[in-house]
Amino acid sequence: MYTATWNGKVIAKSDKTVEIEGNQYFPLDSVTTDYLTDSQMQTNCPWKGTASYFNLNVDGKTSKDSAWTYKTPKDGAASIAGHVAFYRMVEVSKG
Numbered sequence: 001m002y003t004a005t006w007n008g009k010v011i012a013k014s015d016k017t018v019e020i021e022g023n024q025y026f027p028l029d030s031v032t033t034d035y036l037t038d039s040q041m042q043t044n045c046p047w048k049g050t051a052s053y054f055n056l057n058v059d060g061k062t063s064k065d066s067a068w069t070y071k072t073p074k075d076g077a078a079s080i081a082g083h084v085a086f087y088r089m090v091e092v093s094k095g
Contacts, residue, residue: 002026006066006090007058011035018079020048024092025083028069036084041065048077056090063089 002024004012014030039053054067069084070077086092 002092002094004031004086004090004092006035006056006063006086007061009035009058011056011058011067011086011090012084018083020077020080023085025080025085028082028084031084036067039065043068045070045077047074048080049074054084063087066090 001013001015002017003010004026010032012026012031014026016030017024017026019025035056035058036054037057039055041053043051045051049070049072051068051070053065056063056066066087066089067084070080073081
């Protein structure tokens with residue numbers, strides 16, 4: 001079971017994460033989406049596709065562009081469709 005925590009709140013918790021490049025991708029249904037707001041940021045990965053970002057908003061604090069998802073990943077990354085990953089300011093722990 002992996003847990004993602006930021007600003008003292010659990011943002012996501014799942015035993016069905018997918019690990020790619022050292023990041024745990026959490027199924028969207030395991031993420032407390034009330035803490036996410038859409039960001040305008042997007043990046044492109046040659047093998048995963050286009051990532052769309054979210055800001056984290058917890059108890060009045062905001063961390064911009066701290067989570068991302070590949071809404072329509074390329075074939076090689078199909079396992080992370082519908083999943084969300086977090087930058088290092090979010091503590092992701094196993095246990």
